[in-house]
Amino acid sequence: DAGVIQSPRHEVTEMGQEVTLRCKPISGHDYLFWYRQTMMRGLELLIYFNNNVPIDDSGMPEDRFSAKMPNASFSTLKIQPSEPRDSAVYFCASSFDRGGMNTEAFFGQGTRLTVV
């Protein structure tokens, strides 16, 4: 397996534009996580899915952020409209549930988003 694949790797957009980040989890994994990382706030969990169902989106900063997982092999994180403070590295991760133990999550390379 090629691991967790995120696209694009880099995104530069103007304030007010819609941004869509994409993630392909590892085949067979039933958890998918979206994180945002900044120097100030560290690694923040935004939302996670189990079997394509959103379980906890309490980390989503505001209504401008939305995430979907239409099937087991694809997820999107959308920001509309984007703002400069959304600039960060966004990571997607996936894992396989083994009943609480061995919760090894595999992370993608991240998408570096810059909103100007």
Next chain:
Amino acid sequence: LAKTTQPISMDSYEGQEVNITCSHNNIATNDYITWYQQFPSQGPRFIIQGYKTKVTNEVASLFIPADRKSSTLSLPRVSLSDTAVYYCLVGVFSGGYNKLIFGAGTRLAVHP
């Protein structure tokens, strides 16, 4: 979820053993302790996980005392490439689901 406390930063030199301790006083009975490593410009990477006593793999060892209120990640003979941020996670299993919450981590700098 159990709160974790670990040093913000540590410095070491090549060839030395590095021990990073994480405190988790309110760890629950069913909680596992997991450590991740993150290099600059990369996502975190799983290092090791344990429940009690000692766990060792090809990368590190994890020591967990009997009361499980702390744990120590041990990196033998570090090299410059071990410079990274190390995260301790506890209580990732919440409400029947795996919820991976990362703290601030420990920034390890290995010097020549």
